[in-house]
Amino acid sequence: MSRSNSPSPRDIEEGDKRNVASDSGEETAVSFTAPAEKEGAASEPPVWVNDAPDGGTRAWLCVLGAWCTSFCSFGWLNSIGAFQEYYETGPLRDYSASTISWIPSLQIFFMMAMGPIVGKIYDSYGPRPLLIGGTFLHVFGLMMASISKTYYQFLLSQGVCSAIGVSMVFQPGINTIVTWFHLKRGAAYGILSTGSSIGGIIFPIMITRLIRQVGYGWAMRSGAFMILGLLIIANFTVTSRHPPKPRPLSKEQMSKPLRERGFLILLAGMFTLSLGVFVPINYLQIQGLQAGMRPELAQYLIAILNAASLFGRLLSGLLADKVGKYNVFITATGTAGIFTLGLWIPAKGDPSIIAYAVLYGFFSGAYVSLMGALVAQISPLPEIGYRTGLVFLTCSISGLIANPIAGQILDNTSGHWNGLKAFAGAVLLGGTAIMIVCRLSFTGMHLKKIF
Structure with missing residues (x-):
């Protein structure tokens, strides 16, 4: 044996x-x-x-391909606010906000819930089969969404099919970075995660304007063709430095991470953070419109948020190598929670809403850019795929229920936004507190330690 x-x-x-x-x-x-x-x-x-080269042509080509997967996955997901507005005012106007929010919630759920399965396939067969299958499902789902007319059609095409495809393309991009980078791993993660920010800038503006000019169908098809082109690049450039080794996953190996106290605390922290991190992205544009913001300006709120997130993700990745990945992550998510409670709740006019979009986007960027690095720091290299998948599975559960909970809070408060905002801020701070406990479980009370 x-x-x-x-x-x-x-x-x-x-x-x-x-x-x-x-x-x-x-x-x-x-x-x-x-x-x-x-x-x-x-x-x-x-x-x-490990002896990762921390550079070289193939390493940076892998970052390029991973950047493309980030653009097409989290970048697309970051545009859900534009779809929420369109569905509420267009084909699904007879449905409540909480019912419609199941579409983006299912996107988040399937994108992350497939994590352990995708991780096991990655560990055994490498990134190639996942990228090929994921490219097909993501593009096919969006094409089917472009011809959808009823609620269940939007739910199945965009919320299920496309989301499963996304789960198969973005996780290989994250996992392969570990094999190419060690000392510069935080910087590499920061660079690849800017793809989701740039996607989050381009997609909301692109989709919103195309819906008005050529209709929803061609808006979705245009987005699908752009995604197809970028994922073709990813299929040729995302490679693992270590050849896959197919092997059965025993019950002992499956349960081992769940017997590690630090890893369990990490799962609890990421679960709680995921309850709040997507709520502002999904509802900020609608809240701006109801606060009296001109539609011509409100349509850019998500793009503004993601533009700020671009700098937050890049900076958090660069700082993580010098200050510590957990230190940067905790500081960023805690500050995002503070601004959600202290700035978004009292925000009424255009300047304060835009200021919140910028500040929240900047500090919440670490959630995406450092998630993979947090797992890699406390995990053995051959188990990266499976352990990263467990984290994404945990996040998928909270991602599934977060927006419907927020929508129900909004419905129960007759459209008053303070309850929704307080919910988002509270869970962000609660998740940050759990992440502090996770850090201390490894470092003790050494608060100045780079970790």
Whole structure:
């Protein structure tokens, strides 16, 4: 029986060294070491020391391809506010806001809930089959949405088919970065995550204007053709430096992350944060219109938010390598929660709403840019795909219920927005508090430690 790639307790105590194939086909060393622990001290995360090149043509081409997957996945998801407005005022105007919000909520759910399955396929077969299948499903779902007329058709095409395709393209992009970058991993994640911000700038403006000029059908088809072109690039450039090794996933391997205290706390923190992080993206444009903002200006709110997020994601990635990934993430999400409670709740006029869009976009950017890096920091390299998938599965549950909860709060308060805003801000701060506990579980009370 072959030995598993996962470290055993003996490996953790004594260290483990294995050989993996490099991009040239040669065997290169990947070593596992564990920091010495003192009795009663906080547990340190496992450290996989690898020889990732941290650069080179193939490495940066992989970042380019991952950027394209980010543009077509989270970038598309960041435009859900434009669709919420169109559906509420157009073909689904007879449905409540909470009912319509199930469409973007299902997008978030399937995009993330497929995580463990996609992660296992990635660990066993690499990124290629996922990218090919995901490209087809994402584009096909959007094409079907372009000819949809009824609620269930929009739900199945955009909320299910396209979302499953998205889940198959964005996770390989995130996972392959780990094999190419080590010391510059935060910067690489920050660069690839700007794709979702730029997509979140382009898609809302593009879709909103095309709906008015050529109709919803051709607006969706235009977006689908753009996505197809970018994903073709991703299919040729996103590669893993280590060849896949198909192997069965035992119950022991499946349950191992769930027996690690630090990883469980990470799951709890990401679950709570995901309850609030998408609410402003989904409802800010509608709230601006109801506050009296001109439609010509309100249509740009999501684009403004994502433009600010572009700089937040890039900066958080660059700072993460110097200050610590968890330190930057906690600071950013906590500040986003503070601005949600302190600025969005009292915001009534155009200047304050726009200011909130900018500040929230900037600080919430770390949620996307550093999610994969947080998992990689506390996980063994051969299990990155599966463990990242577990985090996305957890986020999918809260992503599924967040917008319907927010919509129900809005319906129950007769269209008054303070309850919805308070809900978003409270769960953002609650999730940040749990992430602080996660950090402390690894570092102890060493508050100045780079982690």
